[in-house]
Amino acid sequence: MTCPSCGALAPAEARFCPSCGHGLQVRADERRVVTVLFGDLVGFTALSESLDPERVKILVDEMFDRLAADIVRFGGRVDKVMGDGIVALFGAPVSHGDDAERAVRAALVMQDTVRSFQAEVDVPVRMRIGVNTGEALVGSLRADTDYTATGDAVNTASRLQAAAEPGSVLVGEDTHEATAESIRYLEVPPVLAKGKEEPVRAWRAVEALGRPGERRAQAVAPLV
Secondary structure, three states, rough: EEEOOOOOOOOOOOOEEEEEOOOOOOOOOEEEEEEEEEEEOOOHHHHHHHHHHHHHHHHHHHHHHHHHHHHHHHHOEEEEEEEEEEEEEOOOOOOOOOHHHHHHHHHHHHHHHHHHHHHOOOOOEEEEEEEEEEEEEEEOOOOOEEEEOOHHHHHHHHHHHOOOOOEEEEEOOOHHHHOOOOEEEEEEEEEOOOOOOOOEEEEEEEEOOOOOOOOOOOOOOOOO
């Protein structure tokens, strides 16, 4: 067996590379209902033109450390960091039953984190976030052993992120239906998403209602 990370040879039964420690066991693919969070920083590209590259990297690293902590705090898993973007999964590999709510709450807190960071370091940076729920195939790609998700739910989350206004969180229909009792929303015009035959209905998350896990009180019906 060859380690996809460093290229060193490893025993066939090895769980980790003896040279670099990279995980070698590949998870079996499985279908899961997941909530995908796509976030993209707005403003760092322009910032790179006026700041030293090392300074920009330090700022980006610090920002994503804080955003990753927000994701983990709500039970999510950072799937990947790509340039100025971050992708997280809620519901895989561990499902909590309220993963859509966890994802939207995490997204709202992430926006607070970005605003705090902006004020702290005095840089004009904001973030667009898209959140979508649906069935996806989760597992490891052959090219590398990192656990990830693929499918329409992932692509739609990316399109919602691209359509979001800087500083806002856009969610898809299934996410909205699963979280309408715990998140206050404003409906926005449907998103014309590339590759989709029909426009995607979208809502902007405004604020979380109550604490995590709380539900609005329901009227008690008489026993018949």
